[in-house]
Amino acid sequence: MSDVLLSVRDLVVEFPTRRGVLTAVDRVSFDIRRGEVLGVVGESGAGKSMTGSAIIGLIEPPGHIAGGSVHIAGERIDDLPAEAMRKIRGKRIGMVFQDPLTSLNPLYTIAQQLTETIRTHLDMDDRQARARAIELMDEVGIPAASRRIDDYPHQFSGGMRQRVVIALALCAEPQLVIADEPTTALDVSVQSQIIAVLKRMCAEKGTSVMLITHDMGVIAEAADRVAVLYAGRMAEIGPVREVIKDAKHPYTAGLMGSIPTLMQDEDRLTQIPGSMPRLSEIPAGCAFGPRCPKVFDRCRTEQPAVRPVGEREVACHLFDPAMAQ
């Protein structure tokens, strides 16, 4: 059995608009191994959420997958009919979004929502499902679970709601959880609790996680590997320590330098001039070229391929072995 759980190859997501086709995800490839946490970072609009939505088949039309493939445990899922995809969501892929209220129905109690999901995916009667639900709430750290399970979502704080969503995402024991900015709306103190719960639960069950966030601190703490997206394209992917401590791609390097840290005294932060281009204005060649301190002629005409560099992959002409000559 292969070690790879999720395999994304040359994924393309397009939006037809009146002014032409916009490419929100441009030939993105990566793997997530079993039990691994892959962090996905990048600035607003880089295509992080779109990549996640494409994997679970939830891209809002007119957006659509225009190329590439997605396999989970060897089975291709990007071309499945809607009904088959709905079964995979929830059962094999769990989801946690930024706003817990998008995943919770305000009109039903926590007990109703958890037991219904458990019964849809697992062979249990009502009583068993309720017992399992209480167990799960306990596991995600909700105090007095057996008492609080009959409450409605609005009776929970934001952090507690996000715990419920994690319980909901995990109750069918999926192989993969896609968490899109799961802590962005929460306070730092609550963030650490949520990340800890997510990590612990997935580690115990051997669940793989795709953790989407723009917060490098969260990635540094929680991820095994990290993928850096820029303008819909993969800039760099590799083990989290290496990418943070010794970024190869000039964009990753700039990104890391621009973040103030708690340990070092930096007088000025590294700054990357300008901002990420809109989808309609992505320059020819390397998308990062106009902001890159190391840009040279080739960058302006030829889009850099994603090449292996040690344990990493980097999309930058500076790392083309042919350049060394």
Place this chain on the structure above:
Amino acid sequence: MTDMLINVENLSRVFDVSKPWLNRVLENDEKKLLTAVNNVSFQINRGETFALVGESGSGKSTIAKLIVGLIGPSAGRIAFDGTEIASQGSVSMRQIRSRLQMIFQDPFASLNPRWRVRDIIAEPIRKFGLADEGDTQDKRVEQLLETVGLSAPDGAKYPHEFSGGQRQRVAIARALSAKPEFIVCDEPTSALDVSVQAQILNLMRDLQDEFGLTYLFISHDLSVVRHMATRIGVLYLGRLVEIADGKTLFSDPQHPYTKMLLDAVPDLEMAGRQRKPVEGEIPNPIDPPSGCAFHPRCPLANARCKTETPELAANGTGEVACFAVEEGRA
């Protein structure tokens, strides 16, 4: 000698968050009051960056609005360079109005979408009659655009033609046009991407050096605060629990809440290490705990903490409001 610019004394602000009167009568509900800012005192010296940190709802923005006079206090006083700040419109306020400015989190909401950027920037110049002789208004707007890293032709554009970071530059240029001494910055980079945040933070520091500005800097991002602040006040449920020099707060936190908050921060240096998850959550501000509001979450709480409220007291180079620290149990 320190040169005090802002003096906040025993400042409180209470909001009435009751249901409408009729509902209260029908549902037999009581009047509900929320104390957003509770007996807060601090000073800001000329040329420094004083930061306020604290979780959501701790009262940071309410203090910011009180200081620029957008809302009035329920008790206590704020003095700007010796003059008491009252709410908008009063005579004393008009005299100091141009000397203090505010930058908000969402630059889009604070810029009039129907005005060209040059008119937005010129507004304070006109309002306060600040154009110098020989220095026309247009010239000044051009200079300001360049100061914040935009160019003169950008003045003809409208706010929606700019990116988030550029809009924040416009908001900064407008704040600067009044030639203020003091700028209140409420989450100025929270809506921006990190690479753009770095541009704005660097710009704010350069401007401080160039014009000798004093900042009140509010952010929930502790790494950003550490980078910017000379002194820091930590808020919990509307009360200041600790004030300390920027670097000292991070290297040697005193209050148990400050320690907990710092332990919770994710940081780049953390790669591979586990943060210490925080215990419990912020209580309901309408019905805060008795005594020290932090006692239900505090590992050092004792009987006294449940009944008595600790006040800020001098501790080393800073101030701390905690009985455990006072009694040497921390």
